[in-house]
Amino acid sequence: MSRADRDRDDDAPAGTALLRAEGLTRTHRGEGGPVHAVRGVDLHVDRGEFVAVTGPSGAGKSTLLHLLGGLQRPDSGRIWIDGRRVDGYSETRWAVLRRRRVGVVFQFFNLVSNLTVADNVELPALLAGVPPRAARETRAGLLAELGMDGKERAMPGELSGGEQQRVALARALVNHPDLLLADEPAGSLDSRGTREVLRLLTRFHRRGQTIVLVTHDARMASAADRVLSLFDGRITDDAPLDGDGPGGGNGRRGRGVSGVLGLKD
Amino acid sequence: MRLPILALLAHGPAHGYELKQQLEKLLGAAYPQPNVGQIYVTLGRLEKTGLIEGEEVEQESRPNKRTYRLTEAGREAVAAWFEDTADEPRVRDEFFMKLALAPRTGMADRVALINRQRRQYLNTMRSLSKLAAAEDRDNRVAQLLIEGAMLHLQADLDWLERCQEEFE
Numbered sequence: 001m002s003r004a005d006r007d008r009d010d011d012a013p014a015g016t017a018l019l020r021a022e023g024l025t026r027t028h029r030g031e032g033g034p035v036h037a038v039r040g041v042d043l044h045v046d047r048g049e050f051v052a053v054t055g056p057s058g059a060g061k062s063t064l065l066h067l068l069g070g071l072q073r074p075d076s077g078r079i080w081i082d083g084r085r086v087d088g089y090s091e092t093r094w095a096v097l098r099r100r101r102v103g104v105v106f107q108f109f110n111l112v113s114n115l116t117v118a119d120n121v122e123l124p125a126l127l128a129g130v131p132p133r134a135a136r137e138t139r140a141g142l143l144a145e146l147g148m149d150g151k152e153r154a155m156p157g158e159l160s161g162g163e164q165q166r167v168a169l170a171r172a173l174v175n176h177p178d179l180l181l182a183d184e185p186a187g188s189l190d191s192r193g194t195r196e197v198l199r200l201l202t203r204f205h206r207r208g209q210t211i212v213l214v215t216h217d218a219r220m221a222s223a224a225d226r227v228l229s230l231f232d233g234r235i236t237d238d239a240p241l242d243g244d245g246p247g248g249g250n251g252r253r254g255r256g257v258s259g260v261l262g263l264k265d
Numbered sequence: 266m267r268l269p270i271l272a273l274l275a276h277g278p279a280h281g282y283e284l285k286q287q288l289e290k291l292l293g294a295a296y297p298q299p300n301v302g303q304i305y306v307t308l309g310r311l312e313k314t315g316l317i318e319g320e321e322v323e324q325e326s327r328p329n330k331r332t333y334r335l336t337e338a339g340r341e342a343v344a345a346w347f348e349d350t351a352d353e354p355r356v357r358d359e360f361f362m363k364l365a366l367a368p369r370t371g372m373a374d375r376v377a378l379i380n381r382q383r384r385q386y387l388n389t390m391r392s393l394s395k396l397a398a399a400e401d402r403d404n405r406v407a408q409l410l411i412e413g414a415m416l417h418l419q420a421d422l423d424w425l426e427r428c429q430e431e432f433e
Contacts, residue, residue: 056430
């Protein structure tokens with residue numbers, strides 16, 4: 001492909017891909033020398049798809065997610081969101097994009113500690129120019145849906161980790177983003193909190209929310225439609241999941257569920 | 266199936282079909298249920314070895330049913346069962362042998378083996394999540410059974426990751 005062809009392709013819609021990346025690299029310059037966190041990643045995520053990225057710690061999972069959300073800049077490579085080339089965006093344009101089209105949740109929630117739950121959720125809507133009344137309505141609907149009724153006036157510090165993550169999820173979804181990026185959203189939660197976050201992600205996915213989830217937890221990853229394995233900054237496997245049939249949806253091999261659940265005679 | 270059935274009978278006498286129902290209620294739909302035939306066969310064997318005693322009970326307008334009670338020897342067997350610890354689960358040894366032997370044969374690639382195995386585990390994990398969601402939330406025993414299976418799978422996946430770190 002010639003340079004001119006490439007430029008023409010820059011804003012071309014890439015099929016049904018909501019998110020597309022090509023040749024992403026990112027090197028951190030640490031004290032112990034350069035760390036090649038992401039080393040040539042191509043990926044595409046279709047609209048409505050739920051994709052999980054797994055791999056050992058240090059594999060570059062979080063860095064990759066940060067590149068996709070414009071929180072860090074790639075050293076090279078290109079990113080399209082909904083067919084539009086975004087890797088060259090300025091901080092300001094990325095901030096606007098994250099406000100309107102890309103919601104992000106983090107492991108440690110990152111709520112504004114001196115704002116109430118309601119204000120934390122409404123803030124991105126107000127910043128995006130949504131009228132206060134509409135922002136309130138959306139916030140109320142989301143918090144009710146997330147089981148946080150009656151906690152509107154609480155401060156983040158008064159909530160459990162699981163509750164804070166639900167507020168963070170409401171905040172990320174308040175502007176109905178096309179894409180939800182989640183970086184180890186259950187990484188600091190107990191087993192119950194993890195189940196809760198998983199249930200909510202699954203529910204929003206069923207309604208059509210496109211999600212990219214970075215996680216080390218196989219239970220969370222297995223809720224996705226597709227699992228990318230990241231090793232040493234590279235994608236080493238791209239596994240579609242089915243899991244619908246008996247025996248783990250994979251009758252050819254193993255006994256699947258009945259094999260792991262069955263007690264010995 | 267022998268000892269779980271004995272343990273159920275420690276609660277009081279029951280007939281075969283009742284035992285099947287008790288197991289189903291306790292373990293939930295997630296647990297692959299033994300069919301009632303298996304239970305009758307097991308009961309027959311337990312009776313032969315003197316761990317339980319059967320008694321015909323007449324029923325109106327139905328064939329007789331056979332009710333079983335635990336004998337003293339049966340009660341001791343249950344006590345010994347509780348006293349004993351269970352064996353550790355084994356590492357997936359068939360996969361391990363494939364991984365160990367792959368390079369010598371020149372017929373399989375270790376990383377490809379790992380990737381295939383990971384897909385299988387992830388699919389099983391997905392099925393387990395669906396089972397957990399479908400199971401009655403208040404059935405703690407059933408939920409714990411599924412959660413235990415998930416934690417084992419997570420450990421297997423972590424180990425696959427270690428293997429991949431070595432061989433990638």
